[in-house]
Amino acid sequence: MSKPDTAAVGDAAAPPKKAAPSNLMLRIAAALVLVPLALGAAYAGGMFWTALVTVVAVGLYLEWLMVVGEVRTASVGTLGALAIAIAGLCCAFGLIDFAVAVLALGLVAVAVLAAGRRLWAAAGFVYAAGAELASVLVRFDQQQGWHALVLVFLVVWASDIGGYVAGRGIGGPKLAPRISPNKTWAGAIGGFGASLVAAAGWSLAGGSLLAMLAMAAVLSVVSQLGDLAESAVKRHFGVKDSSHIIPGHGGLLDRLDGYVAAIVFAALLGLLRGGLDGVGRGVLVW
Numbered sequence: 001m002s003k004p005d006t007a008a009v010g011d012a013a014a015p016p017k018k019a020a021p022s023n024l025m026l027r028i029a030a031a032l033v034l035v036p037l038a039l040g041a042a043y044a045g046g047m048f049w050t051a052l053v054t055v056v057a058v059g060l061y062l063e064w065l066m067v068v069g070e071v072r073t074a075s076v077g078t079l080g081a082l083a084i085a086i087a088g089l090c091c092a093f094g095l096i097d098f099a100v101a102v103l104a105l106g107l108v109a110v111a112v113l114a115a116g117r118r119l120w121a122a123a124g125f126v127y128a129a130g131a132e133l134a135s136v137l138v139r140f141d142q143q144q145g146w147h148a149l150v151l152v153f154l155v156v157w158a159s160d161i162g163g164y165v166a167g168r169g170i171g172g173p174k175l176a177p178r179i180s181p182n183k184t185w186a187g188a189i190g191g192f193g194a195s196l197v198a199a200a201g202w203s204l205a206g207g208s209l210l211a212m213l214a215m216a217a218v219l220s221v222v223s224q225l226g227d228l229a230e231s232a233v234k235r236h237f238g239v240k241d242s243s244h245i246i247p248g249h250g251g252l253l254d255r256l257d258g259y260v261a262a263i264v265f266a267a268l269l270g271l272l273r274g275g276l277d278g279v280g281r282g283v284l285v286w
Contacts, residue, residue: 030246035157042139042149047092049139054088057132059252060260063242064124067234067253070117079109080125084132091136096276099136103129131260134267141270141280148280151202151212152266155219156259158198159191163224166190180231188224195220211286219262226261230254 041052058081065071065080083106090099107125114121138152139145167187175183199216203209230253234242242251266283274282 034246038153039150042153043146045139045146050088050092050136053132053135054085054091056252056256057084057088057128059245060131060256061124061128063245063251063253064127065121067237067239067242068117068120068124069237070114070121070124073113073115073121075113076110076115076121079113080106080121080128082106083109083125084128087129088132088136091133094140096133096137096140099133103133127260130264131256134260134264137267137276137279138263138270138283139280140276141274141278144278144280144284146280147202147206148266148270148283151199151215151284152219152259152262154198154202155195155216156223156262158194159220159223160227160258161191162194163187163191165194176228179228179235183228183231191224192217192220195223207284208286211284214286215266215283219266222265223258223262227258229261230257 038052041048061080061084062071062077065077071077083102087099087102087106090096090102106129107122110125111118111122135149138149141148163183164187166189167182167184170184170186170190172184172186174181175185175188195216196213199212200209203212234240234253242253245251246255267279270279270282272282274280274285
C-alpha cells in the first residue's frame with residue numbers, strides 16, 4: 001500500500017529542493033521494505049492482508065487526529081481506533097456486515113465525544129474506515145481481487161513516480177498553487193501517462209487492455225485528486241507532514257493519500273457492478 005520513493009512534488013510552500021543523499025537513501029530503503037510487504041500481504045490475502053490494512057487504518061485515523069488537533073481527546077482516539085480494529089477482526093472472518101455495523105457505531109462515538117472539531121474528527125474516522133473496508137472488499141473477490149488490487153497499486157505508484165519525474169524535469173505552470181505550490185501540470189500529465197503504461201503492462205498478466213487503460217485513466221485522476229485533498233487539509237491546519245513514522249517519507253497520510261482515494265473509488269465501482277463477492281471483477285471485467 002505504501003507509495004514507492006517519490007517525494008511527490010511537495011506540499012511545502014518553499015521552492016522544490018533536491019533531497020539530500022542521506023534522506024534519499026532513507027526513502028529508498030523504506031520503499032524496499034514497505035512495497036514487498038504490501039504486495040506480499042496482498043497476495044496472501046485473508047487475515048494477512050486484513051491485518052496489515054487494519055493496522056494502517058488505525059494509523060491513518062490517529063495521524064488525522066494529530067493533524068486536526070483532536071488527538072488530545074483520548075476517548076476519541078481510543079474508541080475510534082478500537083472500532084477500526086474490531087471491524088478489521090470481523091473482516092478477517094468474512095463478517096463484512098458486522099464490520100460495517102461496528103464502524104457505524106464507532107463513527108457515532110467519535111462524533112459525540114469529539115471536543116471542538118467534531119466534523120473534522122468524524123471525517124478522519126470515515127477516511128480511515130473507508131480505506132480499511134475498501135481495501136478488504138477489493139481483495140475479498142477470490143477470482144479477480146488480487147489482480148484488481150495490484151492494478152490500483154501500480155496506478156497509484158506510477159502516477160506518483162511519473163508526477164515526480166515530469167514535475168521536477170519539466171516544471172512549468174502550477175497545478176494548484178494555493179493548495180500544493182510545488183505540484184505542476186507537467187507532473188499531473190506525466191503521472192497520468194505513467195499510469196497508462198503501468199496498466200498496459202499489467203494487462204499482459206490477464207484482462208482487457210482497453211478496460212485496464214480506462215480504469216487506469218480514471219484511477220490516476222482520482223489518486224491525484226486525493227493527494228491534493230490531503231494537502232489541502234494539512235495546509236488548512238498549518239501542518240507540513242502528518243507524522244514521521246516512515247523514515248524519509250513522512251506519515252501514513254502523506255504516503256497513502258492517493259491510494260486511499262483510488263481504492264475507495266475502485267471498491268465503490270466494483271461493488272455496484274459486481275456485488276459484495278465480486279468487487280474485483282466489477283473493477284476489471286467490462
